[in-house]
Amino acid sequence: MAVLEELINKTQMLKGILEGCVLKILNEKSCYSQELVQTLRERGFENISEGTLFPLLLRLENxxxxxxxxxxxxLGPNRKYYSLSSKGKDELAEFIGVWNEFKLTVDxxxxxxGD
Structure with a gap:
């Protein structure tokens, strides 16, 4: 049971971190979902897929x-481009503040x- 709880906690932590990273990338430039996946892969989320990202984008849009x-x-159908709203920029600023505190504490x- 402890392994399952650890996996759930890691998954939740990853979702929160991924959300902040998506907000940061979209603050830099407007992207469509495949372009966003590619940018995340280039920046270290090698195993991210559009299937993982789509529910997050939908929730944040809502x-x-x-x-x-x-x-x-x-190349095909219209592409939906995402960019941050002013509320998204506020959320990004809050994420950065929380992340910096969290990082300082863990560091x-x-x-x-001691080991």
Missing amino acids: EGLFETKKVQSS HILRTT
Whole structure:
């Protein structure tokens, strides 16, 4: 049971971190979902898939964190581009603050804990 709880906790932590990373990337540039997956892979999330990302994008869009627009593609159907709304920018700033506190705490524990 402890292994299952650990897996669930890691999954939840990853979702929160992924959300913050998505907000940061979309603050830098507007992207459609496949482009966002590629950027995440290039920046270290090698195993991320569009299937993992899509529910997150839908939830964040429903929360009003994105502005979206459809852009015609010469390669097929229109692409939905995501960019941060002002609410998304506020959420990103909050994530960065929480992340920095969290990172400082964990770094401190890792430096001071004896083996």
